[in-house]
Amino acid sequence: MLALAPAAGTGRPAVAGLVLPPSGVFALAYVHSVYRAPSAEVFTAHGGRFTMWAVVSTSGGVLDYYALDGTRSRTPDGGRLLRLAVPVTYDELPLIATPIGRRTLVAGGRCLPLFPASGARELTLTVRPALDDRGGPCPPLYRWLRSADDYR
Numbered sequence: 433m434l435a436l437a438p439a440a441g442t443g444r445p446a447v448a449g450l451v452l453p454p455s456g457v458f459a460l461a462y463v464h465s466v467y468r469a470p471s472a473e474v475f476t477a478h479g480g481r482f483t484m485w486a487v488v489s490t491s492g493g494v495l496d497y498y499a500l501d502g503t504r505s506r507t508p509d510g511g512r513l514l515r516l517a518v519p520v521t522y523d524e525l526p527l528i529a530t531p532i533g534r535r536t537l538v539a540g541g542r543c544l545p546l547f548p549a550s551g552a553r554e555l556t557l558t559v560r561p562a563l564d565d566r567g568g569p570c571p572p573l574y575r576w577l578r579s580a581d582d583y584r
Contacts, residue, residue, distance in 0.1 A: 459538040543571065
């Protein structure tokens with residue numbers, strides 16, 4: 433298991449060292465394994481916990497795949513958005529990242545890839561203070577997520 437955010441320090445809230453915007457909104461972006469479509473789960477962080485409240489994708493099939501109750505709509509850029517009827521809150525979120533799914537954190541127009549160059553990586557997302565921001569520019573695949581705050 434890989435601890436993603438530094439535990440020490442009194443910096444700004446971060447997930448995996450990706451400093452969050454004041455809204456606390458961030459997305460866990462990936463390429464959906466069945467639909468091969470860029471997709472993301474959208475979260476808001478509060479007090480060391482985070483809540484998933486939406487799923488967004490370039491494919492409507494991805495929203496069907498989740499089979500979750502909620503309100504569906506289109507994003508300004510033509511994507512598909514599902515706002516969950518019952519948001520889900522986590523203290524931590526274990527997951528596996530691979531080069532195929534390309535799991536990447538997106539917040540405030542910055543990205544932090546979580547996947548290794550090859551193989552698989554087990555990791556756990558947590559929200560902790562961070563003094564540094566390990567994020568960088570988003571690759572073209574995830575630039576459409578630069579406005580995750582707009583999905584509220």
